[in-house]
Amino acid sequence: AQTVTQSQPEMSVQEAETVTLSCTYDTSESDYYLFWYKQPPSRQMILVIRQEAYKQQNATENRFSVNFQKAAKSFSLKISDSQLGDAAMYFCAFSGNTPLVFGKGTRLSVIA
Amino acid sequence: SAVISQKPSRDICQRGTSLTIQCQVDSQVTMMFWYRQQPGQSLTLIATANQGSEATYESGFVIDKFPISRPNLTFSTLTVSNMSPEDSSIYLCSALAGQGARETQYFGPGTRLLVL
Numbered sequence: 265a266q267t268v269t270q271s272q273p274e275m276s277v278q279e280a281e282t283v284t285l286s287c288t289y290d291t292s293e294s295d296y297y298l299f300w301y302k303q304p305p306s307r308q309m310i311l312v313i314r315q316e317a318y319k320q321q322n323a324t325e326n327r328f329s330v331n332f333q334k335a336a337k338s339f340s341l342k343i344s345d346s347q348l349g350d351a352a353m354y355f356c357a358f359s360g361n362t363p364l365v366f367g368k369g370t371r372l373s374v375i376a
Numbered sequence: 377s378a379v380i381s382q383k384p385s386r387d388i389c390q391r392g393t394s395l396t397i398q399c400q401v402d403s404q405v406t407m408m409f410w411y412r413q414q415p416g417q418s419l420t421l422i423a424t425a426n427q428g429s430e431a432t433y434e435s436g437f438v439i440d441k442f443p444i445s446r447p448n449l450t451f452s453t454l455t456v457s458n459m460s461p462e463d464s465s466i467y468l469c470s471a472l473a474g475q476g477a478r479e480t481q482y483f484g485p486g487t488r489l490l491v492l
Contacts, residue, residue, distance in 0.1 A: 309483035363407075369418050
């Protein structure tokens with residue numbers, strides 16, 4: 265079974281600074297996808313970024329980028345130029361031949 | 377992408393009663409899922425809602441407690457039966473949309489359930 269581990273229950277960042285959220289996973293599959301979802305207080309799950317395992321190039325979406333290390337099974341999220349609206353729970357998720365499996369989440373606070 | 381709506385958005389129920397949550401997707405999708413998010417926790421998959429056949433339940437979830445319907449490719453319901461306070465959670469509907477490598481799971485806004 266796949267597992268996803270987020271070792272940082274809480275993180276904080278100053279507005280306009282950069283923060284990195286960690287995620288590791290365990291799987292025996294070779295073809296899979298990794299995701300970061302954001303859940304603000306409204307509780308709506310919002311897709312932030314996705315990475316295909318077969319792609320070596322790290323995914324980027326505006327201020328959000330990932331550092332995907334397949335051999336280490338690591339998938340961290342970097343948020344640049346942090347904004348107040350980035351404050352939320354961030355969940356790392358894995359998808360292979362099964363529906364999404366989520367980590368426990370990291371609560372990100374942004375300090376003005 | 378897919379836009380997913382859920383009804384009700386929240387409810388307060390008495391123990392022993394049942395509540396049916398509806399999920400509507402704005403496009404036809406092959407796979408729909410139901411997740412539970414207990415207070416302060418991550419999302420746990422309850423079941424995959426299969427169109428035209430019985431849902432596939434994850435370990436720890438059973439059909440008698442969480443019956444699911446999937447009458448077509450855009451709609452599903454989840455019933456929480458014989459509720460107890462331990463069922464107080466957010467229930468989220470999800471659908472797999474997109475083509476090939478762009479397939480992604482999208483989520484509804486969730487139904488916040490409080491059982492007294």
